[in-house]
Amino acid sequence: MLRRRMWIMLGVVLLVVLLLAGYKAFSVYQQIQQFSAPKPPISVPVVTASEREWQSRLPAIGTLKALQGVDLSLEIAGTVKAVLFDSGQSVRVGQPLLQLDSDVEKALLGTAQADLGLARVEHGRGSRLVGDQAISKGEFDKLAAQLEKANATVAQLNASLAKKRILAPFSGIIGIRQVDVGDYLASGTVIATLQDLSSLYLDFNVPEQALPSLAVGQKALVSVAAYPGQRFEATLSAINPKVDEATRNVLVRATLPNPESKLLPGMFGDLQVLLPGPKTQIVLPESAITYTLYGNSVYVVAPEKVTSEKSDKAEPEQNAKGQPRLVVERRFVETGERRDGLVIISKGIKAGEQVVSGGQLKLDSGAHVAISADTTLAPEPHSQPRAN
Known part of the structure; x- marks a missing residue:
């Protein structure tokens, strides 16, 4: 009786072990089938390398x-009597802009002009007297020197009066004024800026x-x-x-x-x-380039080819839908000038080849891909401006 129970227990244990072993074997088989099944293609955007007229810059x-610009400043010190412009105003060449107090100079000029008139009268009288030998030649020379001195004094005072007024040296737009009426300004003080725009x-x-x-x-x-x-x-x-x-x-x-x-x-x-001479160049969007320290590269999309048993030539392989299976090939390229999101490819790519323009991190050479639309290489309105 005891032996029979033992055999029954051993049979039950054996049955459980067989069931567990079968389940485990079935799980391993499913995993093997899962890993051995072909992976679905990776969907990536693709652009076609094209030739364009490219003007180097x-x-x-x-x-x-x-064109002309100056900070208007004073040559001599003085008190502002009148400001003859408004901030931001357009002015003409020679237009008065600022007037300093010049009452003292005007009074001195009146005195100098009176002295000049007297010197002219005495010089005229002396020229007649020296002709009649009524005065000596030396006395006449003194009268001529006094006339020249009076002329020089008047010219000096006129110059001082001119420096009491600032005129626009050229036509333009005057800036914000920095002075007001009544201000005492030292020599070199800037009153405003004048710019010809x-x-x-x-x-x-x-x-x-x-x-x-x-x-x-x-x-x-x-x-x-x-x-x-x-x-x-x-x-x-x-x-x-x-x-x-x-x-x-x-x-x-x-x-x-x-x-x-x-x-x-x-x-x-x-x-x-x-720069002169536009040239035809192969261009790609910058997003298609993978930049690394050891070189720049792109992923080129092409049909996967296999060698058939009947022929030694490689022929494109087709998927279940009868379409060519696409794979990517990593190819190193030489890049040139960049502009407006585009870059010149000087070596490594031919016109008409399809290149992956995004999602390069999930790719490796030989990976199967499926093409999705990409308009990165569409013409841009400012990509090729021309000079008139």
């Missing part, structure tokens, strides 16, 4: 300057290696932070005939019209000089 930065200069430096590609008359596109997205056209007007020995740079000046006075002196200008 030379980037530079500079500061805007007025009809045109502006933009001075910038370029490396000496770029000098052969520059010439007076070339066009340049200028942008400023105050008007994002807007570009102003300038013309190279002068190239400095000397290279800076410290920086090995050349100073270049561009001139740009400013009819609406939107641009102001002192603004930071970002410009791009349009």
Whole structure:
């Protein structure tokens, strides 16, 4: 009886062990099937490398300057008697701007002019008397010297009176006034700034290696932070005939019209000089490039090819839907100039090849992919501006 129970217990234990072993074997089989099943393709956006007319540009930065600009200041000290302009007013050349108190100088000028009149009368009388030998030649010379001295005194006082008044040296827009009527101003005090904004200069430096590609008359596109997205056209007007020995740079000046006075002196200008000779280049969006320390690369999409048993030639492999299976190939490229989100590919890519433009981190060479739409390489309105 006892032996029979033992056999029953052993049979039950054996049955449980077999059931557990079978379940475990079935689980391992499912995992093997799961890992051995083909992975679904990775969905990635793709663009086609295309050829475009690309005009090379030379980037530079500079500061805007007025065609004529000056800080109006006094040559002599004095008290302000009249301010003859309003802040921000447009003034003409020669227009009076400020008048200092000149009562003392005017009184002295009246005295000097009286002395000049007397000297002229005495000189005229002396010229007749010396002819009649009524006075000596030496006495007549003294009368002539007194006349010249009186003339010089009047001229000196007229010059002093002129310095009591400030006139506009050129036409332009005057800035905010810094003085009021009644202020006593020392010599050299600035009363306001005057700027001719009809045109502006933009001075910038370029490396000496770029000098052969520059010439007076070339066009340049200028942008400023105050008007994002807007570009102003300038013309190279002068190239400095000397290279800076410290920086090995050349100073270049561009001139740009400013009819609406939107641009102001002192603004930071970002410009791009349009170099001659547009060329056809292969371009890709910058998002398609993987930048690394050991080189730049892209993932090129192409049909997967396998060698058939009937033929030694590699033929495209098809998926269950009868479409070619696509794989990616990592390819190192040489990049060039970048602009407006695009970059020139000088080596490594041919026109018409499809390149992954996003999600490169989840890819590796040989991975299967599925193409999704991407409009990154669509033409942009400001990608190729032309000079007039």
